Amino acid sequence: LGGTNLRIAAYAQEKGLLETLNLTTRRSVGRNAVIVDLIEAVQALRKTFGSTYSFAGVGVAAPGPMELPEGRLLDPPNLPGWENFPLRSELERALGIDVQVENDANVAALAECLLGQGQVLGVDSLCMITLGTGVGSGIVLRGSIWHGMNGMAGESGHVSVDYNGDLCPCGTRGCLELYASATGLVRMAEEMIAQEESFGLASLHTTSGGLSSGSLFELGRAGDPDAQKIFRRMGVALGRALAGLVNALNLPLYVLGGGVAAAWPLFAQWMFDELAYGSSLYRLTDPLHPPASIAAKAKTHVLPARLGACLLPFTASHWQRSGAKNDTMISANGRVAEDA
Numbered sequence: 001l002g003g004t005n006l007r008i009a010a011y012a013q014e015k016g017l018l019e020t021l022n023l024t025t026r027r028s029v030g031r032n033a034v035i036v037d038l039i040e041a042v043q044a045l046r047k048t049f050g051s052t053y054s055f056a057g058v059g060v061a062a063p064g065p066m067e068l069p070e071g072r073l074l075d076p077p078n079l080p081g082w083e084n085f086p087l088r089s090e091l092e093r094a095l096g097i098d099v100q101v102e103n104d105a106n107v108a109a110l111a112e113c114l115l116g117q118g119q120v121l122g123v124d125s126l127c128m129i130t131l132g133t134g135v136g137s138g139i140v141l142r143g144s145i146w147h148g149m150n151g152m153a154g155e156s157g158h159v160s161v162d163y164n165g166d167l168c169p170c171g172t173r174g175c176l177e178l179y180a181s182a183t184g185l186v187r188m189a190e191e192m193i194a195q196e197e198s199f200g201l202a203s204l205h206t207t208s209g210g211l212s213s214g215s216l217f218e219l220g221r222a223g224d225p226d227a228q229k230i231f232r233r234m235g236v237a238l239g240r241a242l243a244g245l246v247n248a249l250n251l252p253l254y255v256l257g258g259g260v261a262a263a264w265p266l267f268a269q270w271m272f273d274e275l276a277y278g279s280s281l282y283r284l285t286d287p288l289h290p291p292a293s294i295a296a297k298a299k300t301h302v303l304p305a306r307l308g309a310c311l312l313p314f315t316a317s318h319w320q321r322s323g324a325k326n327d328t329m330i331s332a333n334g335r336v337a338e339d340a
């Protein structure tokens, strides 16, 4: 259950993925319509596979913050009108089966750890930042999700990277989400159009798809300096947030996923520069630019996610940090996860 997409999959332990239904989250119609869509989709899959398999339960990944294990959404900024909604108990009542609710970024982090970059690097702990409609994050320690005391751990999207920055709907100024989400990218572009009369950015209003994170990316890739400035701000914001995470957690791996992570070629260099500037711990463990004399043996890896659908077709070369040596740091298939 995402702010943009509603995806429902049937999964059997012995067979794996059986079928996936992709729907759009009818956010503007309201919560009840979305819940009905979700329930009907689950029931349709139950009908299809009910004669072959027994229905064991439902797992829902939803945007936070939420209280766990109760599965009550608290105040999800990308699902307005869902405040205090008891998602788990409402679904259990409607479906008559055990339902588990988990934060979407936590589930993405666990998947990356077990089947994605964590598996590639051979590590069992990581932090994943998801860049979609909003920005979320999940922490996996020794193979298990770190929930914090009540399931609210990993709200890195609302870590401030600029106290003098714009006001976030959460009440803080300069949150990472304002600069590194799809909504944030469009917001920055609208601001520049209003202030600087950027011809290149303004022209996106008249293109077929309109002004979106995807059209901004295309414009930036085509060389537009204003679009590139926006991805630079995104990279700097990510680098600052990562510097705090790296210093606090000292994990071997940080993964960036979600549809907006596909803009990696435009923001990664700024992100790595800011990360190296802001974290001495990163500089000591930088896998690509180790300090000459006192480099630590253990390395801090920052990589795009391996799992999930990719919004933009990239080859592996797109993931390389410029000036970096070409080595196993780079995701083999260069695919990134889409917004949950």
Ligand SMILES: [Zn+2]
Pocket (backbone or CB within 6 Å): 157, 158, 159, 168, 169, 170, 171, 172, 175, 177
């Ligand atoms: Zn915020």
